[in-house]
Amino acid sequence: MWSVWKILEGKRTDFTDSNWLYLAFLFCNENANLxxxxxxxxxxxxxxxxxxxxVEIPWLKTKPTPKRVISKVKRALGVANVAKTKKKGYDIxxxxxxxxxxxxxRKEKEEEEEVLVIENIKFNQHQVVKFDVYINDEDDTMIGPDNTEFAGSFVNVPYKHKHGKKMATFLKLGLTKLLEELDAEDDDGVVVTLVPKFGxxxxxxxxxxxxxxxD
Known part of the structure; x- marks a missing residue:
């Protein structure tokens, strides 16, 4: 997947974060040496x-499809409106x-990515936590990664140690291509929906x- 990502359109650059580049794993080779x-x-x-x-990779040209017929969503954006609904016992x-x-x-899009940032996500890292993020999803029907409105997911895999349970982090999701495919590039804002899956x-x-x- 890394090799495929490097050949996609747009500016593709290698990571430079030394903390990530020097992250190490230990394996045993065929001679049982570490x-x-x-x-x-x-x-x-x-x-x-x-x-x-x-070789040809057919799925590279396959895009997710909008769940609904694309139409402009007119909003008066001042103070963000928050709405909660219940589904299977979870607050959406x-x-x-x-x-x-x-x-x-087009040049601006190539030089910078529009990014959705979900800040200060606090949770117990000993627990399974997952929620999906949808953009401009206008009803309660089920959608998934094959739908354009699906922006991504936040997932915590439990990791137990002695350094405490509480953790705070963030999630960043690219929006540029998604908004193009939803025909929402001229909108003043987007409707973000958080759907809990676990936890x-x-x-x-x-x-x-x-x-x-x-980049």
């Missing part, structure tokens, strides 16, 4: 002495989030905003 492998050593398959064939939260700017040129009431959200990120 071997240390760093992430940076795995990013270039040629250095690993293998290369993928240059929807709110309007203003966009800092809209209708960007009822175990996660608290500090805030949601949209920002622009450059």
């Amino acid at each position: 071997v240390c492998v760093k992430v940076r050593d795995c990013l270039d398959t040629k250095k690993l002495r293998y290369e993928y064939q240059n 939260v929807s709110l309007e989030v203003a966009r800092p700017k809209k209708s960007k040129s 009822k009431s175990l996660a608290k959200i500090g805030g949601i905003k949209i920002e622009f990120a450059r």
Whole structure:
């Protein structure tokens, strides 16, 4: 997947975060000797002495489809409106989030990504927590990764240790392509819906905003 990601359109650059690049894993080789492998050593398959064939990848051209017929969602965005609904015992939260700017040129889109930021997600890291994030989902019918409105998921896999249970983090999801496919590039804002899947009431959200990120 890394090799495929590198050939997609847009600006594709390698990660430079040293904390990630020097992250190490220990394995036993065929002689039962312990071997240390760093992430940076795995990013270039040629250095690993293998290369993928240059063949057609049909699913690269397959895009998710909108659940509904695309139509403009007219909103008066001032203070974000928050609405809660119940589904299978879970609170589904929807709110309007203003966009800092809209209708960007193709060059601007290549230089910076419009990003949804869910801030200060607090939860017990000993518990399974998962919620899905939808954009401009206007009703309660089920949607999934095959629908354009599906932006992504936050997932915590339980990790038990002695350093405490509470954890705070954030989630960033790209919006540029998604808004293009929803024909929502000219909208002043988007409706963000959070749908809990596991861990009822175990996660608290500090805030949601949209920002622009450059490589």
